[in-house]
Amino acid sequence: MTRKDRTEGIYNRLEVLDESERQQYNRIQLKDVLKYAYRYSEEAKKRFDRAQFDVNKFKDINDIKHIPILKKKELIFLQSMGPRLGGLLTKDLGKMRRVFLSPGPIFDPEDSVQDYWGWSEGFYAAGFRAGDVVQNCFNYHLNPAGLMFEEPLRNLDCAVVPAGPGNTNTQLEIMQKLRITGYVGTASYLMHLGQKAETMGINLRKDLFMEVAFVTAEKLTEKMRNTLEKKFDIVLRQGYGTADVGCIGYECYHCNGLHLANRAYVEICHPDTGIPMKDGEVGEVVVTSFNKTYPLVRLATGDLSYIDRSPCPCGRTSPRLGGIIGRVDTTARIKGLFVYPHQIEQVVSRYEDIKRWQLEVTNPGGIDEVTLYIEASEFPQQEELLHTFREKIKIRPQLKILTPGTMPPQVKSIEDKRSWE
Ligand SMILES: [Zn+2]
Incomplete structure (x- = not known):
C-alpha cells in the first residue's frame, strides 16, 4: 500500500497571511469580539467597566492589555453565579449543541457552528488526510476531548472509530482488522498500546498500518516522540489547546514549536500583572478567542511558553x-523574581552526576532562603554549579548533596515552604 504525502500543504489561507495582513486580521477580529462581548456577556461588561476600558476606543491590538486577565480558576466561581454560565455566555444555555464538564469543575459549552473547536487546520498540519481511518482514543464521556477531536477528522474526510480510552486488547484488534492509519489520543496511551501489542507478538510495523498520530493533553518529550515514531513508523505531531477555547496551537511537519491558530489572539504575559512580555521571554499563555458565543477575553491558561517569530x-x-514549558503554579517568586523549574533544569542538566534535584524555598524571619538539594554520589563541581546558578537564575542557593535514592519518589521541583503569617 502506498503511503499518503503528509508533509506538505495548508488547510486555511489564514495560515499564510503576511505580517501586516495578520496584524490587521487580528485587530479586526479582536475589536469585533470585544464589542460583542461587552454588549452581550455580563461578565465581560463588568470586567471592562471595572478597568474603565472603553471598547469603542479600541484601535490597536496592544490596547487589549488594559483589560485585566481572567484566571482559569476564576471560571469555577463565575460559572456558578447564575444563568448563561454566570454571564460568560452571550446566549442561553439551551441554544448550545452540547455542554461538557472538565476538571475544576468547569463547564465547557459548544455552539452549533462548523469546526467550533477549531482543530481542522491543526489536524491537517499534523498530517491527517482524506481517506484515513482514525482511532480516536480520547474520552467521549462528559469531557469534551472525544467529540472535540472527532470533528476535525470529519472535516478532513477521515473515517473515525470512536474508541475512547481503555480496552487495550479490543483497540489492538480494531487497529489490525480495520487497518487503522491514524491515531488520536495521548502519547502515553499510544506507548501503552505499543508495549501491549509487542508482548502479544504483534509487529507494530508489519501487522499494523499506522501512518500518522495526533497527541495532546500531556507533556510530549522529544525522546517519547522519537520512540513512538520509530516503533510504529509514523509521523507524530502534537496540538495545544484547552477545554474552554479549543485549539490554540499545533505542530507542522517540521516540529518547530506550535503554530498559533488564527481563531484566537494569543499573548505571553507576566503571570502576576498580565502585562505582555517581549518575544522570546517566558510567561503565561493568555488567550482571547474570537468566539462570540463564549467570549473568554484574556483567559490566562496557567501554561508557560514564549513566542517564536x-x-x-x-x-x-x-x-x-516554543512548546509548553511548565505551569504557572509550579513556579515560585523568590526575592521578587519568578523562578521556573525549566531554568533550574537547564543549569542542573549539565552535570551527569546529578541524578535528581529539588529547590526548597523557606522564609525564616520573613527573608527568602533557597536550598538546592541534589542527589549525587560524588559531586566535585559544587562551586561551578553555584556560580552558574547565580549567573542564570540570579539567586544564591545553599547546596545540599544527598545520597542517591534518599529523595522521596515524587517531589515537586520547587517546594515552597514559606509561611506568610
Ligand atoms: Zn511550520
Missing part, C-alpha cells in the same frame, strides 16, 4: 509557541 520551512507565517 522566526520563519518556518512549512510556509506558515503564524508565530509559534
Whole structure:
C-alpha cells in the first residue's frame, strides 16, 4: 500500500497571511469580539467597566492589555453565579449543541457552528488526510476531548472509530482488522498500546498500518516522540489547546514549536500583572478567542511558553509557541523574581552526576532562603554549579548533596515552604 504525502500543504489561507495582513486580521477580529462581548456577556461588561476600558476606543491590538486577565480558576466561581454560565455566555444555555464538564469543575459549552473547536487546520498540519481511518482514543464521556477531536477528522474526510480510552486488547484488534492509519489520543496511551501489542507478538510495523498520530493533553518529550515514531513508523505531531477555547496551537511537519491558530489572539504575559512580555521571554499563555458565543477575553491558561517569530520551512507565517514549558503554579517568586523549574533544569542538566534535584524555598524571619538539594554520589563541581546558578537564575542557593535514592519518589521541583503569617 502506498503511503499518503503528509508533509506538505495548508488547510486555511489564514495560515499564510503576511505580517501586516495578520496584524490587521487580528485587530479586526479582536475589536469585533470585544464589542460583542461587552454588549452581550455580563461578565465581560463588568470586567471592562471595572478597568474603565472603553471598547469603542479600541484601535490597536496592544490596547487589549488594559483589560485585566481572567484566571482559569476564576471560571469555577463565575460559572456558578447564575444563568448563561454566570454571564460568560452571550446566549442561553439551551441554544448550545452540547455542554461538557472538565476538571475544576468547569463547564465547557459548544455552539452549533462548523469546526467550533477549531482543530481542522491543526489536524491537517499534523498530517491527517482524506481517506484515513482514525482511532480516536480520547474520552467521549462528559469531557469534551472525544467529540472535540472527532470533528476535525470529519472535516478532513477521515473515517473515525470512536474508541475512547481503555480496552487495550479490543483497540489492538480494531487497529489490525480495520487497518487503522491514524491515531488520536495521548502519547502515553499510544506507548501503552505499543508495549501491549509487542508482548502479544504483534509487529507494530508489519501487522499494523499506522501512518500518522495526533497527541495532546500531556507533556510530549522529544525522546517519547522519537520512540513512538520509530516503533510504529509514523509521523507524530502534537496540538495545544484547552477545554474552554479549543485549539490554540499545533505542530507542522517540521516540529518547530506550535503554530498559533488564527481563531484566537494569543499573548505571553507576566503571570502576576498580565502585562505582555517581549518575544522570546517566558510567561503565561493568555488567550482571547474570537468566539462570540463564549467570549473568554484574556483567559490566562496557567501554561508557560514564549513566542517564536522566526520563519518556518512549512510556509506558515503564524508565530509559534516554543512548546509548553511548565505551569504557572509550579513556579515560585523568590526575592521578587519568578523562578521556573525549566531554568533550574537547564543549569542542573549539565552535570551527569546529578541524578535528581529539588529547590526548597523557606522564609525564616520573613527573608527568602533557597536550598538546592541534589542527589549525587560524588559531586566535585559544587562551586561551578553555584556560580552558574547565580549567573542564570540570579539567586544564591545553599547546596545540599544527598545520597542517591534518599529523595522521596515524587517531589515537586520547587517546594515552597514559606509561611506568610
Ligand atoms: Zn511550520
